[in-house]
Amino acid sequence: MHQKFSIMMAIWTVLFCTASMAVTTNSAARADSAILLKLVSGKAVQGGLLVFQTKAGTKIILDGLELPVSADGLFVLGFHRDDVTPQELLAMDASGKTAKLTLTPEVRDWEIQRIDNLPTNMVTPPEAVITRIKKDIKNVKAARAVISDFDDVLKNGFVWPVWGRISGIYGAQRILNGKPRQPHYGIDIAAPSGVAVRAAGAGRVTMAMDLYFTGGTVIIDHGFGLNSTYSHLKDMYVRPGDRVTRGGVIGSVGSTGRSTGPHLDWRINWRHKRLDPLLIAGPLHPALPASRPK
Numbered sequence: 001m002h003q004k005f006s007i008m009m010a011i012w013t014v015l016f017c018t019a020s021m022a023v024t025t026n027s028a029a030r031a032d033s034a035i036l037l038k039l040v041s042g043k044a045v046q047g048g049l050l051v052f053q054t055k056a057g058t059k060i061i062l063d064g065l066e067l068p069v070s071a072d073g074l075f076v077l078g079f080h081r082d083d084v085t086p087q088e089l090l091a092m093d094a095s096g097k098t099a100k101l102t103l104t105p106e107v108r109d110w111e112i113q114r115i116d117n118l119p120t121n122m123v124t125p126p127e128a129v130i131t132r133i134k135k136d137i138k139n140v141k142a143a144r145a146v147i148s149d150f151d152d153v154l155k156n157g158f159v160w161p162v163w164g165r166i167s168g169i170y171g172a173q174r175i176l177n178g179k180p181r182q183p184h185y186g187i188d189i190a191a192p193s194g195v196a197v198r199a200a201g202a203g204r205v206t207m208a209m210d211l212y213f214t215g216g217t218v219i220i221d222h223g224f225g226l227n228s229t230y231s232h233l234k235d236m237y238v239r240p241g242d243r244v245t246r247g248g249v250i251g252s253v254g255s256t257g258r259s260t261g262p263h264l265d266w267r268i269n270w271r272h273k274r275l276d277p278l279l280i281a282g283p284l285h286p287a288l289p290a291s292r293p294k
């Protein structure tokens with residue numbers, strides 16, 4: 001994994017607030033449930049994303065939170081890395097007919113990385129940059145708060161933004177100089193500097209900015225609470241407000257921010273939950289050649 005993360009880790013701790021929500025495994029599906037709550041893809045597992053089909057016009061409630069449903073009756077939900085509690089999914093159609101599912105997330109084992117003897121300023125950010133970091137955090141939060149009704153990703157899923165060696169995985173816990181830091185919520189894909197980075201799904205850009213820790217950072221809103229983040233970019237070819245297509249080039253691989261070498265840090269969130277891109281986009285395959293953008 002990247003070692004730049006020494007600092008990054010420290011930041012992630014601040015940058016992204018952890019969510020603790022309960023979640024999923026599905027239980028019995030009765031005939032009614034099959035009609036009102038049909039699992040299209042994914043499973044109840046920590047870091048997982050589930051896409052369901054219901055009848056258009058059905059009200060969906062997850063542990064008291066009403067979830068938006070697309071015009072075609074699709075909706076999504078996801079599980080955070082540390083979710084363990086069962087969640088109740090309730091569907092109620094226009095006639096008042098209901099269906100229920102209990103989702104209990106499958107628990108995973110996480111890699112633990114211990115890094116000792118790091119200089120103190122690598123583990124704890126220097127005072128001088130705190131203001132900048134706080135501002136970055138605020139901007140990232142705002143960019144991820146957008147919940148629109150794009151439904152392309154619900155229908156077509158995600159693709160890999162770049163093809164390369166995976167150098168850092170989701171969920172790994174870093175312990176720096178004996179201090180536990182927030183787990184790594186992205187996957188790192190090592191690739192040569194300048195290689196095209198593509199939008200993992202269709203949507204709209206909500207951030208394209210240079211940040212202290214993550215360097216050139218693009219965030220794309222995919223609708224229904226889903227967004228993806230691309231960090232350490234060398235070039236950014238998009239601006240906030242731009243519409244992007246799945247596989248469309250948005251930037252190039254770099255080593256900007258706190259990074260020790262060219263790679264893409266790719267993340268997917270559903271609301272405040274961090275999802276595992278590896279579970280969502282499937283095994284890495286050479287569908288997207290590592291080519292330079294024109």
Ligand SMILES: [Zn+2]
Nearest residue numbers: 168186188265
């Ligand atoms: Zn990373």
